[in-house]
Amino acid sequence: MSVAPESQRDPTAVLKFIERYAGHLADAGMQRMAARVFVALLCEDSGRMTATDMAELLQVSPAAISGAVRYLSHANMVEREREPGSRRDYYVVNDDLWYDVVTRREQLMHRWEITMREGMEILGEHTPAGLRWKETLEFYAFMHERLPQFMAEWRERRAELHRKWGLTD
Amino acid sequence: MSVAPESQRDPTAVLKFIERYAGHLADAGMQRMAARVFVALLCEDSGRMTATDMAELLQVSPAAISGAVRYLSHANMVEREREPGSRRDYYVVNDDLWYDVVTRREQLMHRWEITMREGMEILGEHTPAGLRWKETLEFYAFMHERLPQFMAEWRERRAELHRKWGLTD
DNA sequence: TCTTAACTTCATGATTTTGTGAAATGAGTG
DNA sequence: CACTCATTTCACAAAATCATGAAGTTAAGA
Numbered sequence: 410m411s412v413a414p415e416s417q418r419d420p421t422a423v424l425k426f427i428e429r430y431a432g433h434l435a436d437a438g439m440q441r442m443a444a445r446v447f448v449a450l451l452c453e454d455s456g457r458m459t460a461t462d463m464a465e466l467l468q469v470s471p472a473a474i475s476g477a478v479r480y481l482s483h484a485n486m487v488e489r490e491r492e493p494g495s496r497r498d499y500y501v502v503n504d505d506l507w508y509d510v511v512t513r514r515e516q517l518m519h520r521w522e523i524t525m526r527e528g529m530e531i532l533g534e535h536t537p538a539g540l541r542w543k544e545t546l547e548f549y550a551f552m553h554e555r556l557p558q559f560m561a562e563w564r565e566r567r568a569e570l571h572r573k574w575g576l577t578d
Numbered sequence: 579m580s581v582a583p584e585s586q587r588d589p590t591a592v593l594k595f596i597e598r599y600a601g602h603l604a605d606a607g608m609q610r611m612a613a614r615v616f617v618a619l620l621c622e623d624s625g626r627m628t629a630t631d632m633a634e635l636l637q638v639s640p641a642a643i644s645g646a647v648r649y650l651s652h653a654n655m656v657e658r659e660r661e662p663g664s665r666r667d668y669y670v671v672n673d674d675l676w677y678d679v680v681t682r683r684e685q686l687m688h689r690w691e692i693t694m695r696e697g698m699e700i701l702g703e704h705t706p707a708g709l710r711w712k713e714t715l716e717f718y719a720f721m722h723e724r725l726p727q728f729m730a731e732w733r734e735r736r737a738e739l740h741r742k743w744g745l746t747d
Numbered sequence: 748t749c750t751t752a753a754c755t756t757c758a759t760g761a762t763t764t765t766g767t768g769a770a771a772t773g774a775g776t777g
Numbered sequence: 778c779a780c781t782c783a784t785t786t787c788a789c790a791a792a793a794t795c796a797t798g799a800a801g802t803t804a805a806g807a
Contacts, residue, residue: 418701426697433690438607442765452697454706460784473766475785496774496783506710507717521602528595528621532587537623540743541675547739548676551732559728563720570716574709611795629754642796644755665753665805 423452427467442469446477447486447502456502457490463500485513505567508560515556522549592621596636611638611646616655616671625671626659632669654682674736677729684725691718 427448434444445467450456458466460474467474478500481487486509490499503509525542532539571578596617603613614636619625627635629643636643647669650656655678659668672678694711701708740747 422700426693426700430690430693430697433693437686440765451710452701452707456706456710461782470767471784472768472786476766479785491774494775496776496781498784507714517606521599524595524599524602528599531591531595532621537625538621540745541620541625543743544736544739545676547735548732551735555728555731559724562724563717566716566720567713570713574712576709609795630752639797640754641756641798645796648755663805665751665803667754 424466427452440477440480442473442477443480445469446474446500447481450487450500450502451506456504457499459497459499461497485509505564508564511556511560515553518549519553522546525549593635596621609646609649611642612649614638615643615646615669616650619656619669619671620675625673626668628666628668630666654678674733677733680725680729684722687718688722691715694718 427445431441431444431448434448435441439447446463449463449466450458460471460478464471464474478487478489481500482489487500487502490501491497492499525546529539529542529546532542534540534543568578596614600610600613600617603616604610608616615632618632618635619627629640629647633640633643647656647658650669651658656669656671659670660666661668694715698708698711698715701711703709703712737747
């Protein structure tokens with residue numbers, strides 16, 4: 410057994426869901442258009458769309474898609490694919506989405522560490538304020554230490570679920 | 579042995595660090611003024627300041643502080659304290675900062691789950707797109723399941739560090 | 748009760764961000 | 778090499794965000 414076909418979907422309801430979830434992401438700091446594009450891709454069975462498709466679906470200009478997609482590529486949340494002998498770019502969400510998002514975020518925070526270390530030194534490593542930043546650095550170190558194990562276990566769980574759901578990967 | 583006094587700090591360097599780190603937080607989606615206020619508090623030995631102090635330190639109007647502080651209270655990143663018989667509010671960063679921030683973020687994401695579940699149903703639970711959202715829900719469930727253990731271990735590590743640093747808590 | 752200090756609210760102006768249309772780019776096709 | 782079509786770039790306009798000053802509110806102290 411594999412997955413069901415898309416059957417009958419209510420396109421309006423899908424659009425509404427895209428807006429709602431993109432709103433959550435925007436609240437969390439993602440650019441609004443980037444969030445809409447990203448969620449739209451997540452709602453596509455294939456996880457792939459061309460810029461033109463997205464522009465039509467979301468009722469925005471191709472230029473807006475272009476900008477959003479640049480942001481998302483930069484953040485490694487989508488990849489660009491071009492089929493040989495075609496002039497259309499497909500944008501694709503990664504299959505192992507959450508692994509990537511979490512990994513990416515960790516790399517981002519790593520850059521913050523440099524700034525924090527400077528701050529600690531400016532404040533004085535043995536002052537109360539300096540120690541607060543030292544503790545923060547330790548917290549990040551702790552996360553960094555534990556994350557690989559955590560993500561490995563997630564991958565294992567994910568594989569189990571896919572078996573249960575009859576997916577072949 | 580306890581911690582050193584603040585000794586000689588370069589106020590300009592501290593200000594610069596505040597701006598730099600607040601910039602990171604702003605990039606990650608936090609309101610800029612809220613980020614500045616938050617970082618300023620983290621750089622204060624006592625972790626406490628009045629609105630007036632902050633306005634002077636950051637060279638902004640009291641109104642800006644008021645708005646920032648509303649945001650931060652709402653996000654549970656600072657608390658308001660008033661000493662009896664005084665008309666000054668002190669704003670305070672939590673001592674166990676990272677525990678709180680992580681916990682809070684988890685609660686935020688819990689609200690996203692409701693939206694995701696709707697999306698899954700609109701798309702059809704057994705379609706490829708529906709399954710993608712189902713997997714996302716599972717990922718959050720997995721995190722939710724593991725987080726308490728993780729945070730408990732952090733607290734333990736933190737206690738160790740505080741012992742090592744000669745802090746009494 | 749009147750004054751003063753600390754903070755908040757609100758309307759306004761400034762800045763920044765965002766999305767658009769139009770022109771440019773560039774890759775495939777005849 | 779010219780044509781076509783998907784995408785990108787860019788200047789600009791619209792919209793959202795932000796910080797401010799001024800007025801308003803609340804509570805302490807005289």
